[in-house]
Amino acid sequence: MRKASFGGLAALSLLAACGPGEPAPDPAARRTAYFDVPGLLKAQSSRLDQRRPVVEKQVLLRDGQLETTRVAQTDWTKELQIFQQADINKPALRGLYAVDSVALPGGTLRRTYRRRPGTDHPVEQLSVLSQGAQVQELTATVAQDNPLVYSAKQLEMHYQNGLLATYRVTGVQKLILFDSVHYAVRGTVQ
Numbered sequence: 001m002r003k004a005s006f007g008g009l010a011a012l013s014l015l016a017a018c019g020p021g022e023p024a025p026d027p028a029a030r031r032t033a034y035f036d037v038p039g040l041l042k043a044q045s046s047r048l049d050q051r052r053p054v055v056e057k058q059v060l061l062r063d064g065q066l067e068t069t070r071v072a073q074t075d076w077t078k079e080l081q082i083f084q085q086a087d088i089n090k091p092a093l094r095g096l097y098a099v100d101s102v103a104l105p106g107g108t109l110r111r112t113y114r115r116r117p118g119t120d121h122p123v124e125q126l127s128v129l130s131q132g133a134q135v136q137e138l139t140a141t142v143a144q145d146n147p148l149v150y151s152a153k154q155l156e157m158h159y160q161n162g163l164l165a166t167y168r169v170t171g172v173q174k175l176i177l178f179d180s181v182h183y184a185v186r187g188t189v190q
Helices: 002-018 037-051 081-086
Strands: 055-060 066-071 097-104 108-115 123-131 134-145 149-160 163-175 180-189
Touching: 037 081, 037 134, 037 163, 081 123, 081 134, 081 149
Parallel strands: none
Antiparallel strands: 055 066, 055 180, 097 108, 108 123, 123 134, 134 149, 149 163, 163 180
């Protein structure tokens, strides 16, 4: 008898838990806390895939020489993937970045997100220059330092008329017991 009443109580609890739940979250409630880097990259990748521009790339080689090449077909999602590392718009990171906004002449706004002291996340700083809803420049500093590896990179994207014009990645990586490797890549969308 006790098993039956316990089983009935358990079934009733399960039914209550499966009843009408809370309403779906309001889209306005899901607003981004910081700048939406993945959204920008997805929109740019789609526009560039449709436009199919040629890209001129410059790569800094180990000997210090610059090598330039032109790429006719580019998978923009893969090409811009490294910029995903600048994403700080995750629920776990809310409140961990200080936001400074500066209004510049001509209606331009620079919003800078700086990692607060004691925060353990690779993005040290993200800066977005925009005019209205149109991004003109995005820069980020990303660094990792642990007993096995040190790496730091500077990410830059420059836009003209809402479309990516140039992008650059510069950095250094130092593995324990190995020399530092410096690298730089610059792309110009034509």
